[in-house]
Amino acid sequence: MYTQKIATTFDANKRIIKQMQKLEELQNIVFQTRRDIVRMVHKVNSGHPGGSLGCTEFLVALYNKVMDLKEGFDMDGKDEDLFFLSNGHISPVFYSVLSRRGYFDIDELNTFRLINSRLQGHPTTHEGLPGIRIASGSLGQGMSVAIGAAQAKKLNGDAHLIYSLHGDGELQEGQNWEAIMYASGNKIDNLISVIDYNGQQIDGATDKVLPLGDLKGKFEAFDWDVLEIKEGNDLEAIINGLKEAKSRTGKGKPVCILLHTVMGNGVDFMMHTHAWHGKAPNDEQLEIALAQNPETLGDY
Numbered sequence: 001m002y003t004q005k006i007a008t009t010f011d012a013n014k015r016i017i018k019q020m021q022k023l024e025e026l027q028n029i030v031f032q033t034r035r036d037i038v039r040m041v042h043k044v045n046s047g048h049p050g051g052s053l054g055c056t057e058f059l060v061a062l063y064n065k066v067m068d069l070k071e072g073f074d075m076d077g078k079d080e081d082l083f084f085l086s087n088g089h090i091s092p093v094f095y096s097v098l099s100r101r102g103y104f105d106i107d108e109l110n111t112f113r114l115i116n117s118r119l120q121g122h123p124t125t126h127e128g129l130p131g132i133r134i135a136s137g138s139l140g141q142g143m144s145v146a147i148g149a150a151q152a153k154k155l156n157g158d159a160h161l162i163y164s165l166h167g168d169g170e171l172q173e174g175q176n177w178e179a180i181m182y183a184s185g186n187k188i189d190n191l192i193s194v195i196d197y198n199g200q201q202i203d204g205a206t207d208k209v210l211p212l213g214d215l216k217g218k219f220e221a222f223d224w225d226v227l228e229i230k231e232g233n234d235l236e237a238i239i240n241g242l243k244e245a246k247s248r249t250g251k252g253k254p255v256c257i258l259l260h261t262v263m264g265n266g267v268d269f270m271m272h273t274h275a276w277h278g279k280a281p282n283d284e285q286l287e288i289a290l291a292q293n294p295e296t297l298g299d300y
Helices: 002-044 049-054 056-066 088-100 106-111 142-155 174-185 215-221 235-247 283-291
Strands: 082-085 162-167 191-196 225-229 255-259
Touching (some): 002 049, 002 056, 002 088, 002 106, 049 056, 056 162, 082 088, 082 142, 088 106, 142 191, 191 235, 215 255, 225 235, 235 255
Parallel strands (some): 162 191, 225 255
């Protein structure tokens, strides 16, 4: 009996160690992704580091742990989970995560926002960049696209899920609420829409620009299933929250996650302020940001 107890404890400890190792691997990707973000924006003195840094943990976890993805890339996206970025201005984090997931060469990050680059300030599709299925950045449209893709999955008998990401300030656009009403009315229950709930937008705090009120209550009033991830920059909390969200799909309601993040997370002077929504760091600030995020996988 005692020997069996020791064996059970040993197996449990092995599982915990293995899980910790996986989290450490993801954290290494997070560090490197933050480095990519600030380096890309600094190089061209243009781009959006604040929201990108705030969503780094989420996108790293989504693409490296949560989504069911097949090898290679095609626009149809059959037999795999799909992700749509609605707040397309946070393209730096999206490009970094896609490149380090193997969609295209990491060296291409050097071309961010340059003329004729596939890595434009807002993602585009005309240059055929792997991983990009819609041109985004016109705020308010991503919800409609994600719902359409989810409905197409249902019509095609594809049991995979659609994930989408939206800014909280973006919800001030009325088109979102038409789409939100449509999704529940048509029981689009293979959709998980995530709201980057950082309370900041380009002109200041969302509460000062145009208050969102009880966002959870609003989604529930539109007949969505809503859950919150309070620690939206914690990898383990994100993974557990996404697992819970997945368990709620297929039950007649679309699922919304309110992801509480910190804008500029991981770079101390960029955190908790809208000032870095669309501002590039200078040379000195870049070095400070890089010093706070160790190189783990190699810079491009």
